[in-house]
Amino acid sequence: MEDENIASEQSERREANGNADSLLAASINEKLSSLTSLPSQCCIYRVPDTLRRVNEEAFVPRILSIGPVHHGKKRLRDMEGHKWQYLKALLQRKPGTMVERYVKAMRELEARTRGCYAEIIKFDSDEFVTMMLLDGCFIIELFLKNKNKQLRDEDDPIFNRTMVLTDLHRDLILLENQLPFFVLETLFNLIENTDQEGPSTSVLELTYVFFKFLGLQEVLIRDSQPDVKHLLDLLRLWFVPPSSTKSTSKSKFELIRSVTELHEAGVKFRMGTVSCLMEIKFINGVLEIPPLTIEDTTDSLLGNLIAFEQCCNRFTPHYITDYVILMEYLINSPKDVALLSRYGIINNLLGDNEGVSHLFKKLGKEVVFNSDKFQFSNLCRDVNKYHKTRWHIWRATLRRDYFNNPWAIISFIGAVLLLFFTLIQTVCSLLSLKKGNNK
Template sequence: MDWIVSSLQRDLMLFENQLPFFMLRKLFDMIEVPNQHNRLIYLALCFFRDLLPGPGYRERIVPNGDGSNKKGNWRFIPNTIELQEAGVQLVKIEGASLFDIKFEYGVMKIPPLTIEDRTESFFRNLIAYEQYCPDNLLTYITDYVGFMDCLIYSPKDVEILSRRGIIDNWLGDDEVVSTIFNKISDAVTGPTSYFQYADIVNRVNIHCGKRRNQWMAKLNRNYLNSPWAFISILAALALLLLTFTQTVFTVFPRK
């Protein structure tokens, strides 16, 4: 039955149920042709494909290498609302792995992410695996969740990302989704100095740090954050224009 498969997927993904891969290979050699371990990986991907909360069912589901995984200094980026105020466009990108986030010319391209009942458990258990992994460069899930946590500060951020098609919220509650990302990284070591999205983060911060973009952010935040504020600005501009016109006619009366 479908519910049995779903339950097995979730149970096998639990950190306490994960086995060293060499043990799985030994067991697999007992029931299949020995040393055909690529087939074991293929079967595992087929079985767990429904758990992956976005595109990525292929041999390589990790981020494309663009220099972003090099060691370096970086700092967190603003949330979705602040990025929009700074002129950053957030768009959904199709046909890419879940982790292939791009930033070019003020446009952040993010593959769609589906949030459902099993998503939090999926992320938490893979993060736990990465935390105990001896290779400190294997932090793809930890880094991805950390990056999304930067974008999602409040339910309003989730709402915007949902409107853009970046988040497919099967839970239906934006606040629940924001809470998942705000709490999921608690007590987690990282992101490390080898943060997979360090290059993107640095370029986003450079974009947001430009004076012109800062002015636009302040304008949007202080004067264009609601229809009434925008109407007030239009009314003020209209009043200023009328005053200017009246002054011109007073100084240069028609003969």
């Protein structure tokens, strides 16, 4: 009887465990079925925590939210009123324009737009469509007013305040502050179809004019129609080289010496004549680097470009990341910054060489780059080969150990003169002795 009770208890226990396992399995299956894969068109991401911890301020908007990530934050609400004013001005300038037409166009793009964000957007449909319309029209109206001063009101709260416009330039290039480019193009095309004033333009051209101060390549506007994901992506495309000059290097990655060390070894530096940051060349001992202006928002611009590349799939070339890594190696101290400034390669608006040196160290921190696909491998190899030749090593040693300050140079010249006069005296003594013997 006792054995039967034990068997019964074991059977009940197995049945209970079986039910528990079934319930757990059902729960796991429900969780798995609710998961959605990352959309293939995903292009707007949260900045990785590793980069954010290095310099969080570079990735956070100061006055403007665009898109859903920072939407509704209290400190950004002041600009919401200006968005509505700009939308009103845009519609009033287009007689007969129906708001419903814009709403319908945005509603048709809603699902596609949501798919561009790496995280699930919790706004309901009306809230999301309103945000698309308001933010998109604000950007277009801002760009139009920037290009055409006649469209601005006398008391315009943005263009009459330099600081506000500067902050807008910065906030519009943040990775987390983006709208898909097709939203801007759709809205702009609707606006253009009702516009009978002036020559036609494009969102590409308006964007170029707004960010022209960055030194962008205008050639992309006329000669090609790149597949643009958003404003930050467009800036990246303008900074990278054209397809014909992109690196196909398979050289092994090599570290490169600092500017000061290369200069001591006889490497000459020259300011490049093109605006593309990637067009760095080394020919016949001359390292040619395009000019770069360093100002208060440079860390934010380069930092967000790097963050975007770090989030993209592995097939996306890391042009900006590789550029920053190269500059981090070249600029190892304030002395390196001073040398590059002397040759016009760096325009330092920070006024502090130490700050520029620290900026590149900070930008390169926690960044992952592929040494097998490093865009400047050939350049580093050629520079190192030049630096390692015996004569250049001797020259660098001589400059570092004997010509590193004015007193050392004076001492060296004095020693050479002393040796020269000693040699002359010796020759004269020998000639005098020989003349005496002949007598």
